[in-house]
Every structure is written in structure tokens, then in C-alpha cells.
Amino acid sequence: MDNKIVEKIQFSENVVKLIINSPYIARSRKAGHFVIVRVDxxxxxxxxxxxxxxxxxxTIMLVIQRVGVSSAKLCDLNVGDTILDIVGPLGEATKIHKVGTILACGGGVGVAPMLPIVEAFKEAGNRVISIIAARTKDLIILEDEIRKHSDEVVIMTDDGSYGNKGLVTKGIEDIVAKEKINEAIVIGPAIMMKFAALTTKKHNIPTQASLNTIMVDGTGMCGACRVSVGGQTKFVCVDGPEFDAHLVDFxxxxxRLGAYKDQEIIAHEKHEHKCKSKHQ
Amino acid sequence: MDILDYLKEERNKDWRKNLRSQIKTKDRTKTKKVKMPEENPDIRNTNNIEVNSGLTKEQALLEASRCIDCANPTCITGCPVGINIPKFIKNIESGDFLAAAATLKETNSLPAVCGRVCPQEIQCEEQCFYTTKLKLPPVAIGYLERFAADFEQNSGEISVPQVAEKNNIKIAVIGGGPAGLATATDLIKFGYDVTVFEALHEIGGVLKYGIPEFRLPNTIVDVEINNLKQMGVKFITNFIVGKTASFDDLRKEGFKAFFVASGAGLPNFMNIPGENFINIFSSNEYLTRVNLMNAANDNFDTPVFSGENVAIIGGGNTAMDSVRMAKRLGAKRAMIVYRRSREEMPARVEEVKHAIEEGIEFLNLHNPIEYFADEKRRVKSMKLQKMELGEPDDSGRRRPVPIEGAIEEIDVDTVVVAVGVSPNPLIPRSLSDLEVSKWGTIIVNDDMQSSIEDIFAGGDIVRGGATVILAMGDGRKAAIGINKYIKQKIKK
Incomplete structure (x- = not known):
């Protein structure tokens, strides 16, 4: 378990794929699982x-988008570097079963955690339709891999620079108009999941959302990740990360995701400043 | 040898007899109980310095001389790990502080920790001859334990307890908190090949993430853990048994028995309206951010929010730790909100005393019923129901009952909920055959053995939320249980 980075691929300016040595987790992880990482x-x-x-x-694969100090530190690691702590796999695995036709909607880097779920549903004998959505062409990731495990793939970009122009919700509407969907899964930014869920709800499609909240330990200990699902408080780390998307209070x-926004901005500026002065 | 015979034999040694003859018992009982030196409350509540600074050598010698070395030392019956209390205290009296520390380590792997955080007033000191018969303040057993352990830590001559010849039988201890460390110590002494698997990135469990620096410095814990390493215990961090690898995986790797001490890691909330607003935390989160993740230190990335008007809900030790932490993080008002009166608070008397000195406010007989937030969903006030005491309940304490119509609203910008914890669900969920109670605690027999024969359990995962020392007591019992189980297996 040496947590060494063996491969790094820059998907775009701010999105990086890391392949990391982690033999135990590589063996025990299932679709839907997450890890907790402490970089230094x-x-x-x-x-x-x-x-x-x-x-x-x-090895395990992680896809990281540069948003704050911690993700920036991860994105700046190179092959041969080691991540100090990785623990997992955590959370409940996705419940994979044969239901007929599955619609998988991934937004931005949410496509990365969607990949193993798409793979597993396909393997279970479902027809899988995937929507990959992003702001612009550069941010579309893992298209080939998703295609490999999907019967049909729809690309949506907000600006129309690739695939169809429009949000993920338009993609969902277009597909629902064509054929019957038995179940859906949505993964991506919270706002995207909120509207995707509203759309599938309109069509009565049972939908799971994979939530990515603030966590500290990831083992049920701190409760930072709590969300309201159907009026009940749940812990994303041990009860999730997947929940009935129609019941989640997005x-x-x-x-809650913005709880530390002020501190994050200050920390990020400080980090950038530190990096710059290091390079000078 | 029977434990009573052992105590008698030790007591009859010449040096003990000599000590007893040097001062008359009557004169010993005339000496006043020592007072623990403490940092100035107005200064300490702005920093993280340990509040109790420890007895001086002179104080320790004098306090040790109060102990009359009873023929029937009832104090030991109050100790969950069965420390030979008179022996270590008499070693202090004779000036052999290292021998005192070695005595502690015969049965207690974390004496510097226990000397600080044990509730001695309801354990050994409650059973002390002074308390039970003389109706005088007891011998300060806790202070003396800390003195001896600290002396050894600072001496540079830390003794490594003897271990039996290696038997190469692998045992897995799951959880590096007090229960796990206690089991690991005894098992390594018996000769087993012991590996402790810890979910977090640091060993120590609640000693590291929970109890603050001002009550238990992390360096103290690290010295004790190092001692275990020197005895041969292996530690693996970032490893969750049942997730990272299954019990079966580890059985295949040769582990012959398991001790589950995964703790009570699931914080309770009250399920009242507004409890998920921003800046309402569990005490676990609040304390973990500061203690384990160093959030209050600018050089660390983990943030913590702690405002000017901080309310801590609860009256236990964790609530006291949280409220005193809030003060240190700059709160103007750091308040305890507890539904019973001050007398019924489960926190240690010493913690409450320290909190009062440090300027903590106590809103006793108040119960939160709703939170309100600003436009950004940050908590801004709370509605409190005033209570009065009614008839005694199951716990023997008078039940708090709402006073109809007595409701007030106070401004808060931070709330820490410290109303207890539930057992961590990870391990029970990973073992479908494991028998658990309706509360989620693992059910064990007198040997601490679960419904699965090679899995033993103890500490908060069995008790559902108790003290460091009770967890350690479980750990010691489980070590004996595991040893018995393995011996029987080998015979077959």
C-alpha cells in the first residue's frame, strides 16, 4: 500500500487522472465506492x-478537478510521487441489478465515478444509455471508456462546442421521448443532479444520485456529510453515497457544500501565492 | 498465582514493611490532600497549554505518604485494569519513581493517559480507605499515577515491559484506541504476533481525535504508543477491516483471532428543526477538526468555523471539551446548554470546575427545540425550552420536564451537538452472522467473545459510549479470552 502515482494524464487544464498503487483497495472496491485522501x-x-x-x-484510478487547495495539491503531483494517506473503499456499493434500460447521467468530473457504475450495469445485462455533460468540449472526459460500456452515448455541452448543445436535462428529455427508461443514475455537481432529478421525477423514473459532500473521517464519525433524504438526516459516508435522487434535499x-467557502477562498489565494513564490 | 496472594506477597516485602513502620498511620492521615498546580484560567483559555501542570516531586512524595498501605487495598477493586495501586504509590514514597512507573505498566499500557483522563473520583479514589472509612479526601491516586508516568517519560529511561517468547500466532486488533491498545499490550506480553489496524491516519482513537491538547497532549499519547511498538506491536493505519480487506481475507493471511474495538463513532443528533444548518456540528466533527487535523493552525489545510456565540448542547465530558475549545478558539460567549441541572451533569467535577474558571456560561435546565438561520442557511439563533426537575427516571436522576410556555430565543453563530454517540456501523454491517443488540452494539460473552468464535470485541462498540479506562478494562479481559480460545484451539 505505497500510494505511489504510477500514471498521470492531464484531461484538461484543471482535470487530472491519476493511477495510484493501492493493492488492497484495487481488490476490494466496487462500483460506487469512494476513498478518503490526505495528500500531505x-x-x-x-x-x-x-x-x-x-x-x-x-492500482486504482482517481479523477480530480482543481477547485481548492487540496485538489490543487493532488493535481500538481507527478508520477513517482506518493499520496500520504488513502483509506477505503468507503460507502455502500451501488446496487447493481438487471432492470432493463438504465440511463446514466454524468456531469463534469462526475463522469469518472459514473464509469464503474455504467460498466457494472452493462455487465449485469442491462441496456445502458449514457449522457456525458459538461460546460464545454475540453471538459468532456472518459468518452471512449463510457462508450465501451454503453449501448448509446449522448454528449451534451452547454456551449454546443461538442455533441448536442444544451444541459443534461435536455439530453434526458430527448432520450425519454424516444424510449422507456427503467432506472436512472445521476452523478455530478449538486446543481446538475438537482435538475436532472427533477426531470426524471417528472417522468416517474426511479433515480439514484451519488452525493459528494464535505467529509472529515468518511467512516461515520463526524457527521459533516449529513444530508436530508425524505426528511430524514442521513450520513453520506456510511448510508450513501447513493440515495433516491427524488428524496434528496439538494x-x-x-x-452545506459552501459551508467553508470564505475560508476556502483565503486558503486558495495563500496556496497560489506560496506556489508562485516557490517558482520564482 | 492468585491475585490476592500476589498482592499479599508484594505487601510483605521488606521495603514495604520498612516504609509502613517509618510513619505512624495516624500521622499519615493528618496530612492534607495535595492540590494539583494549574495554569492561570485567564491565560490558559486563550491557548492550548495543558491545564493541570502536574505534581512537583515534593508534592508527590508527601501525597504518597498519605497512603497507609492497607492490608486490604479496596482501591484496586475500583480500577478497571487492576493496577497494584499501593505498590506504585509506595514506590513513589520510597523515591523510586521508575519502579512506580514499571508497576503501573504491569497492568496498564497507558498510565500517562489514564492519570489524566480517568474519572478516579468514581473508581479507585471512591474505594480508597480515606473516602470509605475516614470520610476524608482520598489519596490522589490519579495525580500520583500521572506523576510516575510523566517522570518516566521525561527520564529518558522508559522501561519496555517484558514479553513472553514469540509464539508466531497472528492476532488482529481492529481499532487503535484505548481498548485496542490495551488488548495489544497484553497479547504481545503473552507472546502473540499482534497487528493493530486503524481506520484513521493516526493511532490513538479518541485520545487523538477527541480529547483536546489542553487535557491530554498528543505527545504524551505518542510516547505510550512508541512503547508498544518497542514491545513488538505492529501498527497499520488507513486500514478498515471489513472494507479494505474482509475478515476472510485476513484469516487467509493467517490471523487466528480478531479483537474488534472500533468505537462509538456515530454521533447522535437531536432531530430537531434546523439541525442541519451550516455551523451546527457534532462534537466529533468539531473536536476532530481541531485535535486530529490541526484546523486551528494556519499551516494546516483543514478549516474549522468557530464563532463568537457558541452553544454546546450536552453535559458530558465531550461537551466540556468542546465548550472549552470554543473559548480557546475565540468565542465571546461559550455556553453549555443542558436540559438537566448542574448536579446531574455527567461530566467530571474537575472538568466543570475548570470550565467555570475559564469563563464558560452554563444554561442548565434549557433544552434546544429549534434552530434559525440567516439567508445563507448559517445558524443565527436557537429556541430554548426551559425545564424543571420532576420525578427520578431510570438513571436515578430527576427527570427534566418542560415548563409550559417558558421559551426563550438566544443568538448563536456556532452550535456543537454533544449528546452522545452510537456504535460505529461499519464492522457489524460487514459481518452478517455477527449478533448485535438493537442499539447496534456487538453482543459478547464473559470472555468478550462475539457470536463468531474467532471474533472478540470490547470498548464502546460493545458498551455504546463509555470511558477510556472501561474500554481498556475490556481490552485486558479480551486478551485473556483470546489467549484461552487459542489455547483450546491448539489442544484440538
């Missing part, structure tokens, strides 16, 4: 959903 001694513990693994090689979740 001063680092935070942050949750990252596992995008895939190679049990024989003992507005509350979005506000």
Missing part, C-alpha cells in the same frame, strides 16, 4: 469516488 502532513481529508481499478496491477446540500 498539512492536508485535509477529502473524499474522492473511485473511477476504476486494476486488481492484478494493484438545496440544503448545496448550501
Amino acid at each position: 502532513e498539512e492536508g485535509e481529508r477529502i473524499p474522492l469516488t473511485i473511477a476504476g481499478s486494476h486488481p492484478e496491477n494493484g 438545496d440544503e446540500m448545496i448550501e
